[in-house]
Amino acid sequence: ATKPKLFYFRGRGRMESIRWLLAAAGVEFEEEFIETTEQYEKLLKDGRLLFGQVPMVEIDGMVLTQTRAILSYLAAKYDLYGKDLKETVRINMYTDGTLDLMLMIAVAAFKPPAEKEESLALVVKRAKTRYFPVFEKILKDHGEDFLVGNKFSWADIQLLEAILMVEELDASVLPEFPLLKAFKTRISNIPTIKKFLQPGSQRKPPPDSHYVEVVRSVLHF
Numbered sequence: 001a002t003k004p005k006l007f008y009f010r011g012r013g014r015m016e017s018i019r020w021l022l023a024a025a026g027v028e029f030e031e032e033f034i035e036t037t038e039q040y041e042k043l044l045k046d047g048r049l050l051f052g053q054v055p056m057v058e059i060d061g062m063v064l065t066q067t068r069a070i071l072s073y074l075a076a077k078y079d080l081y082g083k084d085l086k087e088t089v090r091i092n093m094y095t096d097g098t099l100d101l102m103l104m105i106a107v108a109a110f111k112p113p114a115e116k117e118e119s120l121a122l123v124v125k126r127a128k129t130r131y132f133p134v135f136e137k138i139l140k141d142h143g144e145d146f147l148v149g150n151k152f153s154w155a156d157i158q159l160l161e162a163i164l165m166v167e168e169l170d171a172s173v174l175p176e177f178p179l180l181k182a183f184k185t186r187i188s189n190i191p192t193i194k195k196f197l198q199p200g201s202q203r204k205p206p207p208d209s210h211y212v213e214v215v216r217s218v219l220h221f
């Protein structure tokens with residue numbers, strides 16, 4: 001079978017959570033990196049970007065856009081989306097939260113230095129006061145290894161992604177959340193995730209000035 005193919009910039013942005021979900025599910029994927037306006041305009045001209053935007057993923061004979069739609073499709077396809085609607089809606093609540101937090105980081109990369117620093121400080125504050133306390137409590141009340149139904153799901157994958165991203169901004173953030181700290185170790189040791197965390201995987205580095213320049217030049221902003 002043909003592998004899913006991801007069309008995005010050579011960086012995290014909105015595509016990184018899709019890379020994480022596929023990798024955690026043990027699914028190999030290909031990537032086409034958009035480096036020039038010509039590439040982007042060809043995708044537009046060929047009518048492959050529904051609202052003129054990326055991420056775009058080709059999978060199962062479909063051309064998908066809209067990050068959350070793609071993530072939901074993949075979570076359901078690889079049985080990472082709960083056993084019933086009540087579990088699925090909790091997974092959606094948790095992943096909408098971690099996606100909000102990670103998008104704050106993605107957008108901050110495009111701000112001027114002073115504003116960027118302020119935004120990233122706010123990200124760490126939000127993580128420590130809004131998001132991490134919620135997940136620490138879920139793990140405490142739930143008393144299980146995973147966030148939902150004591151089964152590995154998309155919510156666990158994305159929380160680990162968010163924890164690691166916040167630790168890149170402030171390495172001292174986890175000690176006040178002991179259950180999250182144990183969760184991070186546990187989920188990082190799941191073989192498919194452990195492999196994705198090794199150097200040489202398709203995981204992307206934090207956004208740098210080159211990534212920002214390419215996105216700006218391709219999207220003309």
Ligand SMILES: CCCCC[C@H]1O[C@@H](O)C[C@@H]1SC[C@H](NC(=O)CC[C@H](N)C(=O)O)C(=O)NCC(=O)O
Nearest residue numbers: 013014052053054055066067068106107110215219
């Ligand atoms: C200020 C914005 C910062 C982010 C800019 C881009 O780099 C990434 O870090 C995030 C985005 S991705 C690129 C952007 N994509 C989106 O905004 C997709 C939004 C959609 N709801 C989704 O969830 O997939 C893009 O194609 N824009 C073209 C344009 O709308 O005409």
